[in-house]
């Protein structure tokens with residue numbers, strides 16, 4: 001979503017909207033329109049600045065989670081981070 005790099009789907013993280021909040025979907029099967037992102041800080045930043053999620057999901061979304069995702073990517077624990085969220 002942020003960039004147009006082509007990578008295997010397994011290398012992407014799926015995000016979905018829960019209410020107006022964006023959350024990761026490690027199971028990749030949560031209902032609703034999903035948005036895919038590379039675990040790459042530059043890609044995440046690009047997606048945020050472009051408002052790509054709101055556009056792709058056709059609604060206003062709280063994408064604060066992307067900041068956390070970027071930090072997790074930088075520190076190297078994004079797989080665990082994305083699996084630990086979301087609840088409910």
Ligand SMILES: [Zn+2]
Pocket residue numbers: 001002003004005037038040043
């Ligand atoms: Zn990307």
